[in-house]
Amino acid sequence: MPYFDAASAAPLHPVARQALMASLDEGWADPGRLYREGRRARLLLDAAREAAAEVVGCRADELVFTGSGTGAVHSGIAGALAGRRRTGPHLIVSAVEHSSVLHAAEVHRDGGGSVTEVAVERTGAVRPSGYAEALRPDTALACLQSANHEVGTVQPVAEVAEVCRAAGVPLLVDAAQSLGWGPVEGGWSLLAASAHKWGGPSGVGLLVVRKGVRFAPQGPRDERESGRAAGFENLPAIVAAAASLRAVRAEAAEQAVRLRELTERIRARVPGLVPDVEVVGDPERRLPGIVTFSCLYVDGETVLHELDRAGFSVSSGSSCTSSTLTPSHVLRAMGVLSEGNVRVSLPSDTREEDVERFLTVLPEVVAGVREKLGAPASPPPAPAEDRTETLVIDAVGRRCPIPVIELAKAIGTVPVGATIRVLADDEAARLDIPAWCEMRNQEYSGEEPAPQGTAYLIRRTH
Amino acid sequence: MPYFDAASAAPLHPVARQALMASLDEGWADPGRLYREGRRARLLLDAAREAAAEVVGCRADELVFTGSGTGAVHSGIAGALAGRRRTGPHLIVSAVEHSSVLHAAEVHRDGGGSVTEVAVERTGAVRPSGYAEALRPDTALACLQSANHEVGTVQPVAEVAEVCRAAGVPLLVDAAQSLGWGPVEGGWSLLAASAHKWGGPSGVGLLVVRKGVRFAPQGPRDERESGRAAGFENLPAIVAAAASLRAVRAEAAEQAVRLRELTERIRARVPGLVPDVEVVGDPERRLPGIVTFSCLYVDGETVLHELDRAGFSVSSGSSCTSSTLTPSHVLRAMGVLSEGNVRVSLPSDTREEDVERFLTVLPEVVAGVREKLGAPASPPPAPAEDRTETLVIDAVGRRCPIPVIELAKAIGTVPVGATIRVLADDEAARLDIPAWCEMRNQEYSGEEPAPQGTAYLIRRTH
Secondary structure (H helix, E strand, C coil), X not given: CXXXXXXXXXXXXXHHHHHHHHHHHHCCCCXXXXXXXXXXXXHHHHXXXXXXXXXXXXXXXXXXXXXXXXXXXXXXXXXXXXXCCCCCCEEEXXXXXXXXXXXXXXXXXXXXXXXXXXCCCCCCCCCHHHHHHHCCCCEEEEEEECECXXXXXXXXXXXXXXXHHHHCCCEEEEXXXXXXXXXXXXXXXXXXXXXXXXXXXXCCEEEEECCCCCCCCCCCCCCCHHHCCCCCCCHHHHHHHHHHHXXXXXXXXXXXXXXXXXXXXXXXXXXXXXXXXXXXXXXXXXXXXXEEEEECXXXXXXXXXXXXXXXXXXXXXXXXXXXXXXXCXXXXXXXXXXXXXXXXXXXXXXXXXXXXXXXXXXXXXXXXXXXXXXXXXXCCCCCCCCCCCEEEEEXXXXXXXXXXXXXXXXXXXXXXXXXXXXXXXXXXXXXXXXXXXXXXXXXXXXXXXXXXXXXXXXXXXX | CCECECCCCCCCCHHHHHHHHHHHHHCCCCCCCCCHHHHHHHHHHXXXXXXXXXXXXXXXXXXXXXXXXXXXXXXXXXXXXXXXXXXXXXXXXXXXXXXXXXXXXXXXXXXXXXEEXXXXXXXXXXXHHHHHHHCCCCEEEEEEECECCXXXXXXXXXXXXXXHHHHCCCEEEECCCCCCCCCCCCCCCEXXXXXXXXXXXXXXXXXXXXXXXXXXXXXXXXXXXXXXCCCCCXXXXXXXXXXXXXXXXXXXXXXXXXXXXXXXXXXXXXXXXXXXXXXXCCCCCECCCEEEEEECCXXXXXXXXXXXXXXXXXXXXXXXXXXXXXXXXXXXXHCCCCCCEEEEECCXXXXXXXXXXXXXXXXXXXXXXXXXXXXXXXXXXXXXXXXXXXXXXECCCCCCCHHHHHHHHHHCCCCCCCEEEEEECCCCHHHHHHHHHHHHCCEXXXXXXXXXXXXXXXXXXX
């Protein structure tokens, strides 16, 4: 039963399990105590910190362990903003950051701070010039992920760090997706990461604050973790996290080649196997294990469900999945199709035959969903004559992908030059109708408010 | 090698270990995902929540898991204060709360809130009337531990909850020390606890917020744990925590009898075995496994060190231990001797013969330390004649227990009625000199500022 959602959480690495077992016996006591059980725990904690720091490429006294990657991001952002309160209340983030970063930005905004979101290209990458333009005299902190969690695009961290450095602004890097693959290059100031992304246990994050970076931890503090992460250390899990980080790094070069070959296979073959698919994310500058694509005329939740039934666990940035009714902010910021979105993220033990089987199953699954939804099976018929008229499709109250399916069905029924006005109130339509036009080479003429929801205007061009 | 510091951290309960092992395989995935690994994780999480809620005596949807007991206390206090912001900014805590509560109170005070610390009796217990007097129209929240972590005294939670209920003020109970022993009685509103105190793994706390209690979580939030604890759930550890809570509860009645007998033995025999000892904490209303006593004329750190060499791991609220130079705030609030303080907290597998060996070793250890420090070995000689004069002892710059040792040596050299003026700048003297007077039936006449430090005045009465 192949699990293809390693970007959410990876199963425990064998080395992590072994380290966890060993330290349950040796590392349960309070490392702050002076008796032998405490000293033994302290030794384990110190060794884990040294090991993690070496892999990150920082000093051991710059690194603290937190209760989660999210906790590391929240504490890092709050502490860095407070440390530079005198400079000003301005925070810069990219539009495709992990929700933990965006939630922290929201809290900062609610507290009276200002936030600039740097836009991304269609590949999902920021441009360093986007950060340069966003920087202001009152900028306290900038944040950028090392690589995107939904589409795998690697960000130009070193270049952005240089831009920030020149302006005297610290850069916090959310390295959750990439730390297992390699160190974060460039002159960053703070770094956050999460152990369960690299095969470590859950319950452990890490926060690095470079010496010289102004940092004022927020909230109640205690004497643990240099006053930067309160509460009893999650020691056996910390030991396991450090051990597995070292282990996955040792295997990283070899694994990267192997996984990149497998994801490249998916990238290359899905568009031929499944009609009307958009593969998203940067084709070159990307993480080895992640590939993301969107399929027209299907909804993400049903595809996920059918793939699950066929034995494949993947995730989706489509609306209608889990509890959310809007497409992922990442796909939205990229301006790509969100309909039928599928993220495949391969764990390191993925077998070639499972990827092949996935490539066999996927077209059947998508075809099945499309059939059930009554999606247009073939391209629209040849145009009649070139006339100007308007057809209205009322898709108010209908969820994605129905508005796009109705549009695709109708386009062949109007003459070239005619306009179709799609009325819809599903947020996904705002993303998916223009994306459909781009994929189909039809003209998207914009949107306007309608009595209910929004009217999207499409002109048939061929 | 007997470990007698269970109140700091307990070794993993066998049931916890078993549950942890099993859920490492079953519960590593994201419980928010819809595929089978996610659903399996969700089932484990739901079952753990149900189990923990049943043991606590609350509804499952009132309980969330946090990254530590400290995290639960911090989030609970911040959320409850914010939820009742309109009522006012007043917070009530007891003077003997765990540092996590006091740190949260400090942050509240720094942010413009007001805090009342309710005093305790010499036993360490608060009086419900103390809370009644502290309540104000602008009181947003009151906090009380279920039992004290340093001396084991059980607090009158049900009575205090009633006082608070009558005033319409929610009571947050820090149940870290007692939850393994039994449910917290009474109409409390919020409850926090920590798994590694009951033999669960570290990295898990729990926060209960009763339905109807106004609560506004602070800081960045996500969709996990009802928006009350952000970050990926530490699932295997949560499963283990719930399993061990249920297991220790099932054994609690039997264990309580056994441990109470062993701590009673220490309480009863230490004063006979070691001269000049004060056993502290309530003799009746106390946790089964904790006994605390203070020994005149020794310093806590050396006693801990010597006991560790003899194979016993205990802790101390004396100054000069670990990084602190002041006696524990608990002993200070109780007004008891802090010198040579020793807390013995027995884990459930403590053997009778280890307690007996402790009772053999302790007198030797204390005698050895006293000899090295030149402590007075016998009571002071008979008085000469009744005269009024003053002897000055300059102990400025000398750390505890030297000021008390010098006082004890000098008392026999002055006539009855004479005054000794001890000059000292060690904070512990403020606690230990009056405590010594009480133990020795000498008159403590108070303190006054001195050019360096403080002058403590003692009148010889017999």
